[in-house]
Amino acid sequence: MWASLSAGGIALMPLDKYPFSEKYGWIQDQYGLSWQLNLCHGNAKIVPSLLFVGQQNGQAEEAIHFYTSVFDNSSVGELSRYKEGEGGTPGTLNYAAFNLNGQQFAAMDSSLAHDFGFTEAISLMIECQTQNEVDYFWDKLSAGGDLNAQQCGWLKDKYGVSWQVVPSMMAEMIGDPDVKKSGRVMEAMMQMKKLDIAELRRAYESS
Incomplete structure (x- = not known):
């Protein structure tokens, strides 16, 4: 590999x-x-790993506890901290493991200079069955985040991590071979920040 x-x-x-x-x-x-x-x-296993650098350095542990409070069936695993002389800010995390509703994640802080940080290039997608689920995850994860980054079901949380909060039927509607149907759904979605299932269905089913 x-x-x-x-x-x-x-x-x-x-x-x-x-x-x-x-x-x-x-x-x-x-x-x-x-x-x-x-x-x-x-x-x-493929385990998504979040590296908190720059202004986010030192926020990994707080973010882990926040995420595990948002998702059901979640838990915090190993929390390993930098000690003096180990190349990081003492007390911050050099490695952490946590679980969000069955999906394993890792997270680390780094005080070193990096030419990268969290961007929309990598996002975590949440598939929702109902509008209540969409509303719940959107409201929880967007709180304190970047309002300017909210578009088409995408949001950036208060730690800079990007999420997509998407109805589970979205792929089927956008992938419909009837280009008029899928086009209407895309057009409706482009006008939204948080996705509205009823409005998307209305666009999909209208003639």
Whole structure:
């Protein structure tokens, strides 16, 4: 996997043995996506990892507790902190594991200089069955966030992380082979911030 992902990419941390892992590597692939490969027991999993840098450095733990309060069936796992002389702000997180409704995540703080941060290029999508679910997640996650980043079901939360709060039937409506139907849905969606299922259905079913 390292060989495939590293082709045309940049090794940020070489695949090697480290104090925290028998074998670990961090690679930026040819498309600019960042991957961390870590040897572990059991089946391989893709775990989204959030790195809190710049103005967000030091907010990882607060964000974890916030996210686990928003989603049902969620939990906080390991919280490992920087100590003096370890290259990070003492007390902030050098690694954390948490679970949101069955999906594993990782998070870390970094006080080092980075030429990246959270952007809309990477977002987390929540599929909702009802308007009540859309309203709940939108209201919770948008609180204190960037109002200017709210468009077409996208929002940016108070930590800079982008989310899409989307009705589960959205893909079916947009993917309808009837281009008039799908076009009406797209046009209606483009006028919205938080998505309105009733309005989207009305656009889809109108003649």
